[in-house]
Amino acid sequence: MSLSLEQAQAMSIGELAGVTAAELMRVQAEAATYLRNAKELKDWIDGAIAMKYEPKVRELRTQLGKDTGIINFDDEGVRVTSDLPKKPVWDQSQLSEIAQRIAASGDNPAEFLDITYKVAERKYTAWPENLRTVFEPARTLKTGKPTFRLSLSQEQ
Template identity: 45%
Template sequence: MDTRSNRPTLDALRHLPVGEVIALPPEHLALLQSDAREALDAAKRTLDWIEGAIALRYEQRAVGARAAAGKDTGIVRFEDGTVEVAVELPKRVEWDQRRLAALVEQIRAGGEDPGEYVELTFKVSERAYAAWPERIRGAFEPARMVRTGKPSYRLTILNDVALRDSPHGPGIRPAIGGPR
């Protein structure tokens, strides 16, 4: 029996206790995960389309409002009928790292503490770190902290050939209706 046809819908899934979701056959979980990703992608495309239309509709009015307010960045507001439109143009500041390093040295040479003016941050490329000689890596090791992110799980329904060739051992077959 094909267990794919009697799986819950995404809408029904929202109302199931997590214990029931955990107990679903792995094929159902894989298909539901795929459905959810497709729905999310479709929603993102729709949102992008709507936001693009909004930007086209109000771009010139926002430019005018920004000019009238004498602002290069930040939030400007105007009304369109009964709707207030708030348009934010964020400020993104980037600093030339070499020039900052030279300025820090000038401040230090002048007898002042550069820490009063700038925050210093050091970065080490993980690729470069891996290529360093062992003695250099050893010196830096106490300063290195590895943090993990949120794990992600992607379920894929394997066909018979993929199951046969799986590195997890021969003879593994999908369990329909739960573990054997």
């Protein structure tokens, strides 16, 4: 008997963990296909909605003088809400120069800027030991959620 996605969803995680590896692999692949298809369908429908309402939203933005933010209007009893959020992008090198000028004038740059320091893990692991030792007290290693991929073993 082949386990369906509906049957798998109705099972407890413990029960599902008790099925064969081959069945887990099959329903995992089927669920991934289902998710991919659902996302593609949602993107397709979202594209149709954008095509239908973008001209009206553009017209309303012009009338209201709103380049960004939320626009609401009704279409046949359905409230249509379009949100065009602001996403400012700051030039990091220019901000660094500004922070240096603020510090040089005697003020604290942290009063004006959110300052974040990052070290790429790939760079860190490539550094010589003496350099890593300097940075090590500032480094905390956290882990993400574990993932598992099931595939057929290669027969030798």
